[in-house]
Amino acid sequence: MSRTRIGILGCAGRMGRTLIAEVLAQSDRAELAGGVDQPASPALGKPILDPVSGADTGLVVGSDPHALFAISDVVIDFTCPTASVMHAQEAARTGTALIIGTTGLAAHEDAEVARASAGTAIVQAANFSLGVNLLVALTEQVSRLLNDDFDVEVLEMHHRMKVDAPSGTALALGKAAAAGRGVDLEAVADRVRDGITGARTRGHIGFATLRGGNVVGDHTVIFAADNERIELSHKAGDRAIFARGAVAAALWAHGKPAGQYGMNDVLGFTKA
Ligand SMILES: NC(=O)C1=CN([C@@H]2O[C@H](COP(=O)(O)OP(=O)(O)OC[C@H]3O[C@@H](n4cnc5c(N)ncnc54)[C@H](OP(=O)(O)O)[C@@H]3O)[C@@H](O)[C@H]2O)C=CC1
C-alpha cells in the first residue's frame, strides 16, 4: 500500500516540529512531503531534521504553500488564523485534503474555511487529542442531564506563549455544554469578567483563562450547584497527543470526498 504524503504548514513552530516527529515515526503509512513556514521565518532554507533522532530528512524549510499543496496528498496546518484561511482556499483550488488545528479564528474566518470545504476535504478541530474529544462528548451528555441549578464554568491553563483566549478547546467545551442545554453559546457566554460584574446570570456559561510556564494545555468544566460540584478535567502532558490525532486525521482524510469534517468523524464518535 502506498504511503500518504503529508505536508506541514507552520513546520518551524511548536506543533509543526511535533508533527514532523509524528509523521516520521509513522513511516510505514506516512511520508513527509515537505514543510513550509512564513516567509520571514529564521528557519527558512534550513534543513528539516527529525526532532527525535536529529537525522536529516533531506528536506529544507520552504515558504511556498502552493508548492507544498502540489506535492502532498494531505497538508496539516497549525499556523495562525489569517494563514489558515488562505491555506483552506489553496486546498480548495488544488483539491488537496487539509487538516486545520489553528485556533482563535473569528466567525468570518471559520465561514471562509467552511466555504473552502466545498472544494476539498477539510478536517478542523480545536483539539486533536483523544482525551479532549471524549471530554467534549461527556460535557454535552452531563449538561443535557443537569438543569440551570448547575452553573457551568470552563477553566483553562496554557503556556505563556499562547496568543488566543479563551483556548479553542475551552470554547468547544462551552459549545458542548450549551448544546446539551439546547442553547446557543454566543447568547450565554461570559468570556471575560472584570470589576463590579454583578451577580452571575443563571444559565450563563463562564470562562476563565490562565497563562503561565510551559503548560501544554489543561481544561476543566465545572458544574457548580448549591452544596455539590462536578468537575470534568483533561490535562495534556505532551504535544505529541495533538500530533498523533492530527496525523490520524490526515490518514483518514486522504481520498475522502469534499466536505467539512471534525474529530468526531475521524474517531467514529456518534451522538449519544
Ligand atoms: N488543534 C489542536 O489540537 C492544537 C491547536 N494548536 C493551535 O495551533 C496553532 C499553532 O500553535 P503553536 O505551534 O503552539 O504556535 P507556534 O507559534 O509555535 O507555531 C506557529 C508556526 O506557524 C508559523 N506561521 C505563521 N504564519 C504562517 C504562514 N502564513 N505560513 C506558514 N507558517 C506560518 C509561525 O511562524 P512565526 O513564529 O515566525 O510567526 C510558527 O512557526 C495555535 O493556533 C494553537 O492554538 C496548538 C496545539 C494543539
Ligand SMILES: O=C(O)C1=N[C@H](C(=O)O)C[C@H](O)C1
Ligand atoms: O496553543 C496551544 O498550545 C493549544 N491550543 C489549542 C486550543 O486553543 O485549545 C489546543 C491545546 O489546548 C493547545
